[in-house]
Amino acid sequence: MAKYLAKRLGAALLVLFALSLLSFGMVRLMPGDPALQYLNIDNPDPTQLDQIRAELGLDAPWYSQYLSWLGGVLHGDFGQSLTKSADIGTMLADRFPVSLQLAVVAVLVGLLIGLPSGVVSAVRQGTPLDAVIRGGSFVALSVPAFAIAAVVIMINAFTLKLPLIGYTPWSVSPISSILSLLAPALILSLAMSAVVSRYSRGTVLDTLSQDYIRTARSKGVPTGRIVRGHALRNALIPVTTVVGIQLAALIGGTVVIENVFAIPGMGSMLIEAINSSDYPTIQACVLVLGACFVLINLVVDLLYPVIDPRVRAS
Amino acid sequence: MTATIATTDALAVEDLTISYGAGIPVVTGVDLRVGPGEILGVIGESGCGKSSIGFAVLGLLPASAVVDADRLDVGSHGMLEADEADWNQVRGRVASMVFQEPMSALNPCMRVGAQIAEVLLVHGLADKQAAHARALELLRMVQVPEPELRAKQFPHQMSGGMRQRIVIAMAMAANPRLLVADEPTTALDVTVQAQILDLLDRMRRETGAGVLLISHDLGVIAQTCDRVVVMYAGEIVEEGEPAEVLARPSHPYTAALVASIPTTTTPARQDLPMIPGGVRDADRATAGCRFAARCAFATERCASPQALVEIAPTHTARCWRSAELDLTTTTEATA
Ligand SMILES: Nc1ncnc2c1ncn2[C@@H]1O[C@H](COP(=O)(O)OP(=O)(O)O)[C@@H](O)[C@H]1O
Ligand code: SF4
Ligand SMILES: [Mg+2]
Numbered sequence: 001m002a003k004y005l006a007k008r009l010g011a012a013l014l015v016l017f018a019l020s021l022l023s024f025g026m027v028r029l030m031p032g033d034p035a036l037q038y039l040n041i042d043n044p045d046p047t048q049l050d051q052i053r054a055e056l057g058l059d060a061p062w063y064s065q066y067l068s069w070l071g072g073v074l075h076g077d078f079g080q081s082l083t084k085s086a087d088i089g090t091m092l093a094d095r096f097p098v099s100l101q102l103a104v105v106a107v108l109v110g111l112l113i114g115l116p117s118g119v120v121s122a123v124r125q126g127t128p129l130d131a132v133i134r135g136g137s138f139v140a141l142s143v144p145a146f147a148i149a150a151v152v153i154m155i156n157a158f159t160l161k162l163p164l165i166g167y168t169p170w171s172v173s174p175i176s177s178i179l180s181l182l183a184p185a186l187i188l189s190l191a192m193s194a195v196v197s198r199y200s201r202g203t204v205l206d207t208l209s210q211d212y213i214r215t216a217r218s219k220g221v222p223t224g225r226i227v228r229g230h231a232l233r234n235a236l237i238p239v240t241t242v243v244g245i246q247l248a249a250l251i252g253g254t255v256v257i258e259n260v261f262a263i264p265g266m267g268s269m270l271i272e273a274i275n276s277s278d279y280p281t282i283q284a285c286v287l288v289l290g291a292c293f294v295l296i297n298l299v300v301d302l303l304y305p306v307i308d309p310r311v312r313a314s
Numbered sequence: 315m316t317a318t319i320a321t322t323d324a325l326a327v328e329d330l331t332i333s334y335g336a337g338i339p340v341v342t343g344v345d346l347r348v349g350p351g352e353i354l355g356v357i358g359e360s361g362c363g364k365s366s367i368g369f370a371v372l373g374l375l376p377a378s379a380v381v382d383a384d385r386l387d388v389g390s391h392g393m394l395e396a397d398e399a400d401w402n403q404v405r406g407r408v409a410s411m412v413f414q415e416p417m418s419a420l421n422p423c424m425r426v427g428a429q430i431a432e433v434l435l436v437h438g439l440a441d442k443q444a445a446h447a448r449a450l451e452l453l454r455m456v457q458v459p460e461p462e463l464r465a466k467q468f469p470h471q472m473s474g475g476m477r478q479r480i481v482i483a484m485a486m487a488a489n490p491r492l493l494v495a496d497e498p499t500t501a502l503d504v505t506v507q508a509q510i511l512d513l514l515d516r517m518r519r520e521t522g523a524g525v526l527l528i529s530h531d532l533g534v535i536a537q538t539c540d541r542v543v544v545m546y547a548g549e550i551v552e553e554g555e556p557a558e559v560l561a562r563p564s565h566p567y568t569a570a571l572v573a574s575i576p577t578t579t580t581p582a583r584q585d586l587p588m589i590p591g592g593v594r595d596a597d598r599a600t601a602g603c604r605f606a607a608r609c610a611f612a613t614e615r616c617a618s619p620q621a622l623v624e625i626a627p628t629h630t631a632r633c634w635r636s637a638e639l640d641l642t643t644t645t646e647a648t649a
Binding site for chain 1 (some may be wrong): 405
């Protein structure tokens with residue numbers, strides 16, 4: 001057990017290290033001269049450019065640039081934005097909670113729709129209800145979130161005129177803050193709902209055909225209690241993995257959705273940074289988003305032994 | 315602890331026919347009677363319909379199965395017209411089951427103590443605390459060492475033999491009148507097999523439950539049963555007390571089964587096909603003897619319908635030639 005934990009933790013740290021190298025290297029391979037971007041004037045004086053490069057530390061070899069960046073990150077210092085006169089760490093502290101809130105609401109909505117619909121679909125296999133749920137999840141999976149978002153916003157503009165766009169900060173009112181994220185969260189979670197629904201339908205059906213379910217029936221356990229007491233737990237164990245994967249995919253989804261709905265989270269911060277070649281900000285965003293990815297996978301791995309006694313034993 | 319031994323039969327089945335979907339029936343015209351405290355053995359090669367009978371007796375057949383009978387009494391409950399709710403009253407309380415695969419018969423995510431206690435809780439026979447205490451008592455009864463520790467464990471922490479004991483404890487929890495054991499030792503080592511059979515034997519003596527013991531192994535049946543039913547292609551071909559049937563098999567199929575039992579002089583040869591050929595659908599559909607295609611003694615007469623006829627007061631067989639053939643010494647009964 002301790003070995004399992006150590007192995008997972010070690011793997012996560014290794015991936016984080018690789019991620020830091022990747023995000024650092026990636027922006028350096030992008031076209032465009034950061035010093036030029038920084039000055040933001042036509043035909044700048046070459047000596048002036050050299051001076052800027054020295055100021056930004058761009059004249060040092062890449063590995064010493066990497067090390068000093070990494071050292072800063074480990075102390076919570078992500079450096080300064082090139083285009084905004086702002087500390088990146090402060091910006092992250094502003095933006096990250098918004099994205100986190102969006103993701104949490106989306107995951108909750110996704111599970112709330114995906115799990116019950118999958119279980120009902122399995123238990124009522126072959127009924128019209130099953131057909132409706134399966135049809136719905138098929139549609140939700142085949143249409144990309146940004147397309148749905150665009151259509152929803154457009155239709156809303158002509159009809160209900162609900163305030164779908166924008167974000168109410170948590171500090172103003174937690175309730176209206178969550179409400180302001182409901183539409184984007186719902187759209188963001190559609191794919192997850194569909195995948196979780198389909199997958200849990202499959203695992204519940206599979207579980208219901210197991211020998212131990214027949215054993216439970218031979219004891220006189222009624223169907224409802226069999227589903228709740230015997231099938232669900234066994235069926236949901238493999239669903240955990242899928243939820244983890246979907247959650248990670250959802251991180252990518254937030255970048256798009258935040259832009260469509262003008263939500264001031266990390267996704268829109270990243271897009272703004274890319275558009276203005278603000279390389280330290282891009283680097284920081286990629287690193288933080290990637291770290292979330294690693295963290296989610298780690299949590300799923302650590303959750304397994306908690307919910308599956310067979311993994312706990314080995 | 316000894317339960318009062320009831321006088322009504324644990325199981326009474328008359329003219330049972332089972333088919334899956336619109337297919338040819340896989341079980342036809344089967345009559346079975348299991349008295350209290352009695353072990354009735356059902357033997358026959360794989361596919362002859364033994365498990366189908368076992369599941370039918372507990373209402374556990376899949377929805378595609380069609381069951382028809384003149385009588386299906388489990389304990390004192392007539393189950394011919396029973397719906398799922400009626401069956402849930404009977405299963406676990408009046409009749410219960412031990413399965414072939416102890417490795418998959420238990421819920422991997424539930425502690426075994428809770429799985430045993432569940433029988434009592436579902437039927438409202440005990441509260442949580444009493445059910446837990448009874449689970450420990452049952453574990454002791456089926457000779458599981460360290461019951462307190464074992465009750466808290468999960469199935470994967472136990473051997474196959476131990477799991478089968480758990481399944482038996484679960485089946486006996488509510489003191490049922492009937493226990494259906496479908497090949498309960500097939501998946502186990504030989505030494506464990508004997509222990510499990512001993513345990514079943516002790517259980518029926520202590521509780522007075524009747525046992526329907528299904529097996530494809532005549533050795534298992536001969537050793538444990540009070541009466542034995544031999545099945546071939548979905549119907550009963552011979553019935554009697556094991557000693558009598560073994561000494562004087564009166565159906566060529568039974569004779570071949572008997573000849574295949576390993577003795578001290580002939581070792582078991584599981585690789586050896588006992589009788590050449592196998593059961594085809596056509597054999598189940600024929601009006602005459604279903605064994606004819608594989609029988610060395612078949613004559614024209616064998617194509618006409620036959621019934622179980624009395625060989626001795628407690629011994630019947632379904633063979634046109636049983637009176638004239640001497641099958642006792644014939645080990646090469648079939649071609
Ligand atoms: N669920 C099912 N659907 C269709 N046919 C089945 C099903 N279960 C068993 N059968 C068929 O019924 C016959 C008897 O099977 P079974 O009762 O399992 O025999 P046994 O236990 O003696 O091996 C076999 O031919 C088998 O293929
Ligand atoms: S009835 Fe005929 S074919 Fe059938 S077992 Fe007897 S001798 Fe063989
Ligand atoms: Mg079978």
